[in-house]
Amino acid sequence: MxxxxxxxxxxxxxxxxxxxxxxxxxxxxxxxxxxxxxxxxxxxxxxxxxxxxxxxxxxxxxxxxxxxxxxxxxxxxxxxxxxxxxxxxxxxxxxxxxxxxxxxxxxxxxxxxxxxxxxxxxxxxxxxxxxxxxxxxxxxxxxxxxxxxxxxxxxxxxxxxxxxxAPDAGRRVWLHHGSSISHGSDAASPTTTWPALAASLGGVELINLGLGGGALLDPFTARTMRDTSADLISVKVGINVVNADLMRLRAFGPAVHGFLDTVREGHPTAPLLVVSPVLCPVHEDTPGLLAPDFSGVAEGRLRFVATGDPAERASGKLTLNVIRDELARIVAQRAADDPNLHYLDGRELYGEADAAELPLPDNIHPDPATHRRMGERFAELAFTGHGAFTG
Known part of the structure; x- marks a missing residue:
């Protein structure tokens, strides 16, 4: 020594x-x-x-x-x-x-x-x-x-x-964009966020553009993805658009198309997976804004609540169910001309049965056990069988 x-x-x-x-x-x-x-x-x-x-x-x-x-x-x-x-x-x-x-x-x-x-x-x-x-x-x-x-x-x-x-291992590069859940909120450590776990199981190099509060279909993020070298690409979008009450349905669809168009300018044939939001009961049918609930802080708990009115869906306000329907529609429409475009319903990563067993502690973010479950499920759904990232 x-x-x-x-x-x-x-x-x-x-x-x-x-x-x-x-x-x-x-x-x-x-x-x-x-x-x-x-x-x-x-x-x-x-x-x-x-x-x-x-x-x-x-x-x-x-x-x-x-x-x-x-x-x-x-x-x-x-x-x-x-x-x-x-x-x-x-x-x-x-x-x-x-x-x-x-x-x-x-x-x-x-x-x-x-x-x-x-x-x-x-x-x-x-x-x-x-x-x-x-x-x-x-x-x-x-x-x-x-x-x-x-x-x-x-x-x-x-x-x-x-x-x-370290030498380049020659592994495929996976570029992923998402919200605070993809960023890793409430995961135990950086290698146990769900994207890091999925990347490890899939044998790929991760570039994580999970941005807490920032998955808002910003054009500069789309251009960043366009210009970043990658073999596999995924875009997980929806929860931030709802909890920020950022746009109505009329704006959301064209914004998704524009985001995907920009990504495709740099990656015309790469596997591109669009992932809708995981289950989040407070926003399934209730629009934003999302607001902090401080009532449990004295006991060490901070929770979040949706402050919108479900009736406002009639005027174009967005909820997670509205967004999932729109994302599925957009991907089905585009896939006719883009065979490498795929869709994954986020509730396959975390759905109703999971919420009953592993509820979101603050109503929005998963705990470490849920990150592990989501990472394992994404790896199985995307990297094996007929998944978007096989081959």
């Missing part, structure tokens, strides 16, 4: 990072982004800006014979006024593709959000260190998955042996 004086500091360069679409140079190091600079420049939504900077699916991919690794990062912790504090973000370690540990980084910046006023403020904090020791000897491939729900600036990487980028 070398002394720490002999350790090697490896510059964190883009060839060590996977799953990010942009790396912003900051005063501390590199900040991974999941939307490129041009898309970020067209966005004025603070929620989306926060979500795309949270590195869901982003990981360092290394080859080394090191037995100890240290990663300095500057996390940004989220605190919601009046809500119990969130645990620190989790980093997952994989050695030769197998789980080999996890950890967290204390300190960092603090982002305080007041959901009642819509305001936010940031308090600067210190850089922290993640340490993985007692790694197996010999050359090995290592992945460090960054916290899916915690903005993370990469500051420094140290090891007791040289570190080089």
């Amino acid at each position: 070398h002394s720490q004086d002999d350790w090697i500091t490896t510059p964190i360069t883009p060839d060590l990072v996977r799953g990010a679409l942009d790396l912003e140079r900051t005063e501390h190091g590199l900040l991974p982004h999941r939307l490129p600079a041009r898309a970020r420049a067209q966005n004025t939504d603070g929620q989306l800006a926060m979500a795309e900077s949270q590195p869901s699916g982003v990981r360092l991919a290394l080859r080394t014979r090191a037995t100890v690794l240290e990663l300095d990062t500057l996390p940004t912790k989220r605190v919601h006024v009046g809500v119990p504090p969130r645990p620190d973000g989790v980093y997952d370690l994989l050695v030769d593709g197998r789980p080999a540990g996890s950890g967290s980084v204390a300190g960092g910046n603090t982002l305080t959000i007041d959901m009642t006023t819509g305001t936010a403020s940031v308090e600067p904090g210190p850089v922290g260190t993640l340490r993985f020791a007692d790694l197996p000897g010999g050359d090995k491939d290592i992945e460090i998955w960054l916290p899916h729900n915690e903005t993370t600036e990469l500051v420094a990487l140290r090891a007791d042996a040289p570190v080089v980028p």
Whole structure:
């Protein structure tokens, strides 16, 4: 074992990072982004800006014979006024593709959000260190998955042996876009979000554009997908359009067509899977807006409620059932000329029987066990048999 004086500091360069679409140079190091600079420049939504900077699916991919690794990062912790504090973000370690540990980084910046006023403020904090020791000897491939729900600036990487980028495994790349559920809300760790689990089971490389609160058919997101190299593509859309009360049925259909048209400009023949919303009882037949319910906060519970009126469906307000019908119609219409376009009803990933067994704790987001179930089901439905991603 070398002394720490002999350790090697490896510059964190883009060839060590996977799953990010942009790396912003900051005063501390590199900040991974999941939307490129041009898309970020067209966005004025603070929620989306926060979500795309949270590195869901982003990981360092290394080859080394090191037995100890240290990663300095500057996390940004989220605190919601009046809500119990969130645990620190989790980093997952994989050695030769197998789980080999996890950890967290204390300190960092603090982002305080007041959901009642819509305001936010940031308090600067210190850089922290993640340490993985007692790694197996010999050359090995290592992945460090960054916290899916915690903005993370990469500051420094140290090891007791040289570190080089992991070789390309030659696996197909799966580009997925969705809402906070795809982002990984309430999953236990970054490798156990449902898309990460499905990617592992399907043997593919994941680029996760699951954006909490941000699956809103934004044209800049469609252009990002168009311009991103990928072999397999999926778009899971619906819940955010409803809970933001963003558009009516008249606008929704053309927006879906436009989004898919743009994706197809860059990927004319790739398997493209449109996934409708999973079951969410509060929005099945009730439109948005979605609002926080603070009545259980004293007991450590925050829930969300739909504030719309089911009667408003007659004037074109959207619910999940309306959206599923429209998505199925659009895909059936387009599939006549696009044999590589497919549809999956999200209730096959999480439906009524699942809700009875594993209810959504806050009425919107699945718990860790449900993420695992959804990942396993998506892998089976998409990557096996006659699934959209077989072959």
